Amino acid sequence: MFCKREIFRIFVRRKKINKRMNQKYPSVLLENAVNELSSLPGVGRKTALRLALHMLRRDVGYTEGFASALLALRRDVKYCKVCHNICDDNMCSICADHQRDHSTVCVVENIKEVMAIENTGQFRGVYHVLGGIISPMDGIGPGDLQIDSLVQRVAEGEVKEVVLALSTTMEGDTTNFFIYRKLSSYDVKISVIARGVSIGDEIEYADEITLGRSIVNRTSFNDSIKV
Ligand SMILES: [Zn+2]
Numbered sequence: 183m184f185c186k187r188e189i190f191r192i193f194v195r196r197k198k199i200n201k202r203m204n205q206k207y208p209s210v211l212l213e214n215a216v217n218e219l220s221s222l223p224g225v226g227r228k229t230a231l232r233l234a235l236h237m238l239r240r241d242v243g244y245t246e247g248f249a250s251a252l253l254a255l256r257r258d259v260k261y262c263k264v265c266h267n268i269c270d271d272n273m274c275s276i277c278a279d280h281q282r283d284h285s286t287v288c289v290v291e292n293i294k295e296v297m298a299i300e301n302t303g304q305f306r307g308v309y310h311v312l313g314g315i316i317s318p319m320d321g322i323g324p325g326d327l328q329i330d331s332l333v334q335r336v337a338e339g340e341v342k343e344v345v346l347a348l349s350t351t352m353e354g355d356t357t358n359f360f361i362y363r364k365l366s367s368y369d370v371k372i373s374v375i376a377r378g379v380s381i382g383d384e385i386e387y388a389d390e391i392t393l394g395r396s397i398v399n400r401t402s403f404n405d406s407i408k409v
Pocket residue numbers: 262263264265266267273274275276277278
C-alpha cells in the first residue's frame with residue numbers, strides 16, 4: 183500500500199510529465215523535429231529540443247550534411263556476407279584480412295561488441311555477429327538471430343574454435359547454451375570468455391584491459407557448464 187506522501191509524490195511526478203508532454207512549441211516544424219529526435223534511444227524531449235535548436239543555430243549546410251549522412255547510412259550500409267558485421271562492401275575488412283586467424287570465430291551480440299573487442303587489440307581471429315541474443319521477454323527467438331549461418335560456417339570445416347563472447351546475463355547464458363547444443367555434433371572447440379567481465383555486465387561497457395584479458399583467458403564452455 184502507498185502512504186499519503188508517496189501518492190502525493192507520484193501525483194506531482196505525473197503532473198510534471200504531463201506538463202512536459204503538453205509543452206507548447208512555437209512552430210509545428212520544431213515540434214515535429216523534437217518528436218523525431220526524442221524517438222531515438224536515450225534522448226528525452228528536453229535533449230531533443232536542445233538538439234533541434236542547435237541545428238537552427240548552425241547554417242543549413244550543416245543540417246544537410248547531417249541528414250544526408252544518416253540517409254546514406256540507412257540506404258547504403260551493407261552487412262558482411264560472412265560475419266554480418268557492418269561494411270561498405272559485401273565482405274568486411276576483418277573477414278577480408280588474410281593475416282587474421284580464420285579458424286577462430288568470436289561470437290558476439292552486435293556490431294558494438296566487435297568494435298569493443300577490436301579496440302583491445304588482443305584478438306586476431308574473426309567474428310560472427312548474431313544480431314541480438316535469445317530473449318523470450320522481447321520476443322527474440324533463435325530464428326531471429328544469425329545462428330544458422332554460424333552453424334553453416336562451422337559445418338564448412340575451416341573453423342577450429344568458437345569463442346562465445348556474449349553478455350554475462352541470463353539471456354547471454356541461454357544463447358551460449360543454445361549455440362553449444364547446436365554445435366555439439368561438430369569437431370570444434372567451444373570456449374567462453376573468462377568472467378573478468380562481471381555477471382550481468384554488457385560487453386560493450388567493459389573496459390579494454392578487462393575485456394582483452396577475458397578474451398585471452400577464455401575457458402572451455404564444457405567446463406563452464408559443469409556444476
Ligand atoms: Zn565479416
